[in-house]
Amino acid sequence: MRLGIIFFFIFNSLFAEQEIFQHVKINLDGNNQIKQLYELGIALDHYKKNKDNTIDIILSESEKNILIYHDINFEVIQDDLTSYYLNRSQPSIDRNFLLGSMLGNYTLQEAINQMDTLFMLYPNFVSEKDSIGSSFEGRTIWAFKLSDNPSIDEDEPEVLFTGLTHAREPLSMMNLFYFANWLCENYNSDVNANYLLDNREMWFVPIINPDGYAYNESISPAGGGMHRKNRRTNPSNSSCNEGTQQGVDLNRNYGYGWGANNSGSSGNPCSAVYRGSSAFSEPETEVISNFILSREFNNVLHYHSYSNVLIHSWGDGTLPDEPDLTTFREIGKEMTRYNGYIVGTGTETIGYGVNGDAVDWTYGTAGIISYTPEVGSFSDNFWPSENRVIPICQDQVYSNSVFAMISGSDYIIYDKIVNNRYPAIDDTISISLVVQNRGLKNSNGSVIIDITPLNSLSYSNIDNIVIETLASRSTDTTEILLHISSDIQNGFMGGLIFSLYDSSSFNRVDTISIIFGDPQEIFFDGAENGMIEWSDNDSWGTVFDANEGLSSITDSPVGNYVGDWGSSETQLNTIINFSGIYYPFITFDAKWNIEQSYDFVQFQVSNDGINWIPLSGDYTSVGSGSGVQITGEPIYDGLQETWINETIDLSTYSNATQAWFRFVLKSDGAVEEDGFYFDNFYIHGYSRFMKGDINQDNSINIYDLVMLVDFVLLENSLPDYILPIADINFDNNINSDDIIALIIMLMSSNSY
Numbered sequence: 001m002r003l004g005i006i007f008f009f010i011f012n013s014l015f016a017e018q019e020i021f022q023h024v025k026i027n028l029d030g031n032n033q034i035k036q037l038y039e040l041g042i043a044l045d046h047y048k049k050n051k052d053n054t055i056d057i058i059l060s061e062s063e064k065n066i067l068i069y070h071d072i073n074f075e076v077i078q079d080d081l082t083s084y085y086l087n088r089s090q091p092s093i094d095r096n097f098l099l100g101s102m103l104g105n106y107t108l109q110e111a112i113n114q115m116d117t118l119f120m121l122y123p124n125f126v127s128e129k130d131s132i133g134s135s136f137e138g139r140t141i142w143a144f145k146l147s148d149n150p151s152i153d154e155d156e157p158e159v160l161f162t163g164l165t166h167a168r169e170p171l172s173m174m175n176l177f178y179f180a181n182w183l184c185e186n187y188n189s190d191v192n193a194n195y196l197l198d199n200r201e202m203w204f205v206p207i208i209n210p211d212g213y214a215y216n217e218s219i220s221p222a223g224g225g226m227h228r229k230n231r232r233t234n235p236s237n238s239s240c241n242e243g244t245q246q247g248v249d250l251n252r253n254y255g256y257g258w259g260a261n262n263s264g265s266s267g268n269p270c271s272a273v274y275r276g277s278s279a280f281s282e283p284e285t286e287v288i289s290n291f292i293l294s295r296e297f298n299n300v301l302h303y304h305s306y307s308n309v310l311i312h313s314w315g316d317g318t319l320p321d322e323p324d325l326t327t328f329r330e331i332g333k334e335m336t337r338y339n340g341y342i343v344g345t346g347t348e349t350i351g352y353g354v355n356g357d358a359v360d361w362t363y364g365t366a367g368i369i370s371y372t373p374e375v376g377s378f379s380d381n382f383w384p385s386e387n388r389v390i391p392i393c394q395d396q397v398y399s400n401s402v403f404a405m406i407s408g409s410d411y412i413i414y415d416k417i418v419n420n421r422y423p424a425i426d427d428t429i430s431i432s433l434v435v436q437n438r439g440l441k442n443s444n445g446s447v448i449i450d451i452t453p454l455n456s457l458s459y460s461n462i463d464n465i466v467i468e469t470l471a472s473r474s475t476d477t478t479e480i481l482l483h484i485s486s487d488i489q490n491g492f493m494g495g496l497i498f499s500l501y502d503s504s505s506f507n508r509v510d511t512i513s514i515i516f517g518d519p520q521e522i523f524f525d526g527a528e529n530g531m532i533e534w535s536d537n538d539s540w541g542t543v544f545d546a547n548e549g550l551s552s553i554t555d556s557p558v559g560n561y562v563g564d565w566g567s568s569e570t571q572l573n574t575i576i577n578f579s580g581i582y583y584p585f586i587t588f589d590a591k592w593n594i595e596q597s598y599d600f601v602q603f604q605v606s607n608d609g610i611n612w613i614p615l616s617g618d619y620t621s622v623g624s625g626s627g628v629q630i631t632g633e634p635i636y637d638g639l640q641e642t643w644i645n646e647t648i649d650l651s652t653y654s655n656a657t658q659a660w661f662r663f664v665l666k667s668d669g670a671v672e673e674d675g676f677y678f679d680n681f682y683i684h685g686y687s688r689f690m691k692g693d694i695n696q697d698n699s700i701n702i703y704d705l706v707m708l709v710d711f712v713l714l715e716n717s718l719p720d721y722i723l724p725i726a727d728i729n730f731d732n733n734i735n736s737d738d739i740i741a742l743i744i745m746l747m748s749s750n751s752y
């Protein structure tokens with residue numbers, strides 16, 4: 001026996017001499033080369049395409065040899081990724097969540113312990129772990145459920161989250177444990193966590209590929225193991241039956257479109273994307289597909305890492321038919337609202353096609369809405385630095401809770417068309433309210449929308465709307481009138497609060513608010529006088545390309561912006577004083593062409609001229625975390641070819657005494673585009689005055705009349721801010737009609 005143990009150790013240490021994996025930059029000679037790489041069986045799930053016609057890619061030694069054999073040009077950027085991962089790692093400071101011992105990720109045993117711990121700590125919400133089958137090497141594949149009454153199969157919408165299909169993608173598992181902990185810890189403090197635990201059955205299979213993951217631990221116990229596939233021995237090709245080349249790619253082994261071609265998967269057992277000998281040849285894919293078919297899941301997330309994208313079918317790059325395409329896009333957009341991931345097919349998001357993957361089977365065969373989130377950026381890579389583990393997990397919490405929410409019925413205000421954005425004080429506003437059931441289940445009975453006034457100044461023509469029934473993914477439109485008390489003054493807010501629900505849905509609350517009165521112009525630049533109002537640290541200037549007038553302002557008046565522009569900005573010279581101003585807002589016309597997901601323009605505000613805050617508007621998107629974009633920050637990127645009119649809300653700067661503003665462009669080293677243009681830059685806000693209080697003493701009396709007569713008859717000029725106060729009859733003119741109107745006001749109020 002002793003001999004046996006020694007043998008075991010010798011084998012183990014032999015196997016510890018693994019292929020190294022490298023970060024390699026390939027110089028493409030034409031677009032067809034990507035296809036050539038596919039067909040050579042290179043795993044292209046995570047390559048990064050650059051504008052200089054290169055791609056960054058992670059390759060094993062043997063894959064690199066394929067490049068050499070086929071005379072493909074490349075350059076090695078990191079020569080040993082496992083040691084790179086281990087050496088670069090910074091410890092996590094955040095300890096609000098228990099981390100594991102492989103660069104912060106759990107080992108297989110630690111993950112199993114976590115399932116037991118969750119069950120022990122939260123027996124009212126977490127089921128005992130449940131075996132759903134075994135892997136090739138006989139390891140148990142575990143599932144557990146989060147719900148109230150976790151031991152009972154209740155009649156609640158079911159949703160599934162899976163992880164670690166690919167053994168070197170530990171964040172696909174960690175974020176599920178983070179989410180499960182978040183739900184339990186916040187049951188009493190967060191309305192979403194509370195609702196989801198009470199009204200959903202959320203299933204988790206955090207480790208689909210336990211053999212591959214255990215193997216990674218054996219070759220690199222501190223983390224950084226680069227094995228991807230399961231541990232199937234492939235007898236037909238013994239040369240690949242060792243190390244990281246062994247096994248089948250589980251995400252090419254599902255039955256939908258299995259082996260459709262050799263670019264979306266490979267028939268070569270040595271390839272990292274080897275599809276196996278037949279569809280569902282692998283116990284792991286069979287276990288997962290049987291599990292999915294055995295339950296009533298409405299939606300399934302199959303987690304992977306990395307690339308900061310959210311991928312939906314089809315793997316071959318074609319688009320699903322409507323209405324599913326819109327469903328995928330709308331739900332995906334909401335899921336990525338804060339993490340900025342790009343939503344689309346694999347071809348649209350990263351430029352790769354697959355066949356035999358889990359999402360195509362889940363959607364195409366099982367008929368269930370499904371996505372693959374690829375979590376973490378290229379720089380995070382397969383094994384992020386330990387201090388990135390919790391932030392990456394946190395980026396998925398909103399996504400996961402939206403996904404669990406839409407597993408049932410779920411009502412939102414889908415659109416609101418207000419007939420008058422800047423209503424005067426005596427206007428009544430008509431609101432076209434479009435309610436959507438964005439969820440995947442029909443309404444449980446009728447849908448109620450309770451309407452409550454926002455404050456004592458507002459009231460509606462109805463208290464509630466009752467929609468008899470609202471099918472999954474459909475909308476209903478109702479016209480509502482918002483009346484405003486005649487007591488309201490300029491610059492005050494009115495509005496309505498809506499609460500939307502059926503007898504089992506989440507009670508979602510939304511608000512429509514409107515500022516009443518005439519906004520006052522505080523600043524304007526039409527970009528017709530050069531850069532007189534702006535100072536820049538680089539090349540910003542005017543150009544003859546305008547929405548109105550002749551010119552606009554742009555970051556690079558001649559040609560494209562440059563790569564690696566750490567920061568190029570143009571700042572408004574005037575420091576704006578909002579004293580006495582309420583609900584200030586900025587509008588400008590803009591258009592842009594900026595590398596999507598990598599470069600960006602931001603519009604920023606500062607209250608000290610030193611620290612800057614990015615501002616969001618109607619047209620901003622969300623930073624992706626790739627390139628120079630920071631996850632979650634409001635930015636402008638992508639292509640906006642025609643002029644749009646942007647509005648930036650500055651409500652939080654009401655009464656601020658100093659505000660600086662600037663546009664900033666940042667770019668990474670690869671793609672360079674035309675950049676950002678703006679024109680007709682306005683700053684507005686509301687002053688809270690009394691109509692007729694021309695001398696600003698807070699009462700309306702004979703002195704105001706004397707001043708008004710003075711202005712009108714003697715043609716004295718009025719300061720701009722007095723114009724709306726003196727325009728008693730709201731006709732945008734100051735004339736004798738206003739004198740008459742003011743006399744009527746004074747007589748009726750008896751206040752002189």
Ligand SMILES: [Zn+2]
Pocket residue numbers: 045166169251304305
């Ligand atoms: Zn993967």
